[in-house]
Amino acid sequence: MAHFDVVPVDESDDWTHPPFAGVVADGFVFGRGALDDKGPLLVVPEAVENLLAAGFAPAREVYLSFGGNEETFGDAAEAIAQALRQRGIVPWMVIDEGGAVVDAPLPFVRGAAAMVGVGEKGIATLQLSARGDGGHASAPPTRTAVGRIARAVDRLGPTTFRPRTPAGISRMLRLFSARANRPAGLLLRALAAMPPVTARLFARLGGAPAALVRTTIAATMQSGGTAANVLPSQATATLNLRIALGESVASATRRVTRRIGDRGVRVELLEGSEPSAESRTDNAQFALIARSVGTSHPEAATVPYVMMAATDSRYFHRFCPAVYRFAPLAMSAELRATIHGVDERVSVSELERGERFHRALLMGL
Numbered sequence: 621m622a623h624f625d626v627v628p629v630d631e632s633d634d635w636t637h638p639p640f641a642g643v644v645a646d647g648f649v650f651g652r653g654a655l656d657d658k659g660p661l662l663v664v665p666e667a668v669e670n671l672l673a674a675g676f677a678p679a680r681e682v683y684l685s686f687g688g689n690e691e692t693f694g695d696a697a698e699a700i701a702q703a704l705r706q707r708g709i710v711p712w713m714v715i716d717e718g719g720a721v722v723d724a725p726l727p728f729v730r731g732a733a734a735m736v737g738v739g740e741k742g743i744a745t746l747q748l749s750a751r752g753d754g755g756h757a758s759a760p761p762t763r764t765a766v767g768r769i770a771r772a773v774d775r776l777g778p779t780t781f782r783p784r785t786p787a788g789i790s791r792m793l794r795l796f797s798a799r800a801n802r803p804a805g806l807l808l809r810a811l812a813a814m815p816p817v818t819a820r821l822f823a824r825l826g827g828a829p830a831a832l833v834r835t836t837i838a839a840t841m842q843s844g845g846t847a848a849n850v851l852p853s854q855a856t857a858t859l860n861l862r863i864a865l866g867e868s869v870a871s872a873t874r875r876v877t878r879r880i881g882d883r884g885v886r887v888e889l890l891e892g893s894e895p896s897a898e899s900r901t902d903n904a905q906f907a908l909i910a911r912s913v914g915t916s917h918p919e920a921a922t923v924p925y926v927m928m929a930a931t932d933s934r935y936f937h938r939f940c941p942a943v944y945r946f947a948p949l950a951m952s953a954e955l956r957a958t959i960h961g962v963d964e965r966v967s968v969s970e971l972e973r974g975e976r977f978h979r980a981l982l983m984g985l
């Protein structure tokens with residue numbers, strides 16, 4: 621699976637090469653979507669076409685699913701999943717974006733790792749709204765509609781949701797422990813054996829580690845009021861929740877509502893998508909991914925993790941137990957930071973390695 625739509629470019633951003641010109645320079649293809657998700661997409665048909673040209677026929681049926689509205693949470697992948705389901709087709713394995721080959725994935729861990737998302741967090745978009753009486757701003761009530769919404773957002777701190785370590789993260793730590801120096805290796809092994817301790821530690825670290833173990837809340841938009849000297853008659857805020865594995869859209873919405881604890885603030889669910897279950901790592905599918913990584917990126921260990929963002933594959937995990945999120949391209953931390961950002965680019969040599977990965981995967985089915 622992959623998608624060919626991209627997020628927009630802010631005209632004020634300073635790109636080295638125009639973001640929609642596809643300039644090839646210094647060994648990279650520059651452009652919006654180079655990593656998310658045009659590079660990971662094009663290595664799939666490249667592999668298929670090369671195998672077809674060589675007269676190869678795969679041992680299983682292969683479906684290519686390319687959607688055009690992933691970034692806007694559109695319904696292309698949903699329609700594709702539904703069509704397969706209606707035909708009684710349950711894929712043996714689904715592979716989509718959401719992982720990559722990374723270097724030094726954790727402090728003290730040596731070498732490259734092919735990070736494969738074995739699970740994916742859910743999403744809920746909530747709108748908070750409050751109403752006020754309006755009027756002259758020179759004689760305000762204790763709390764305006766804007767103030768009410770601000771207080772509600774402030775109450776939704778990082779401790780709103782309890783942390784919990786998914787099994788895939790414990791397995792990740794165990795695999796990394798073998799690639800760390802002795803003291804760090806012992807620590808990682810201990811953390812792998814004590815999921816509640818890992819959950820608390822990662823939650824405390826904040827950022828990506830915290831996002832691996834708990835439901836996160838980002839207030840992303842707000843509005844309210846019409847003029848500087850007019851009391852607002854309404855205010856709203858939009859919250860983007862990423863729901864941890866094991867929780868649900870409904871339970872997260874309830875918790876947010878309770879935590880706000882203000883009947884004057886309406887909490888409305890605009891859209892939601894449940895978190896996935898975790899796909900297994902002790903099966904033939906995961907072993908095939910690891911073998912294919914061995915062909916394209918022999919220096920990398922194949923390691924499970926949990927994808928914090930959303931992919932089109934979320935429409936498949938509802939009826940297919942083996943869903944993996946992995947783009948077979950090396951992405952340094954610097955390159956990952958260009959996704960949805962400035963100077964997004966993909967290395968030409970990685971495109972070649974990506975094609976090799978998919979060829980190995982198809983041949984190994």
Ligand SMILES: CCCCCCCC/C=C\CCCCCCCC(=O)NCC(=O)O
Nearest residue numbers: 656717718719720722725726735929930931
């Ligand atoms: C110890 C943790 C190591 C983490 C290593 C992370 C490796 C993942 C590498 C790349 C993943 C990039 C995937 C980008 C997909 C973005 C999908 C997206 O934006 N979806 C929409 C949304 O979620 O809003």
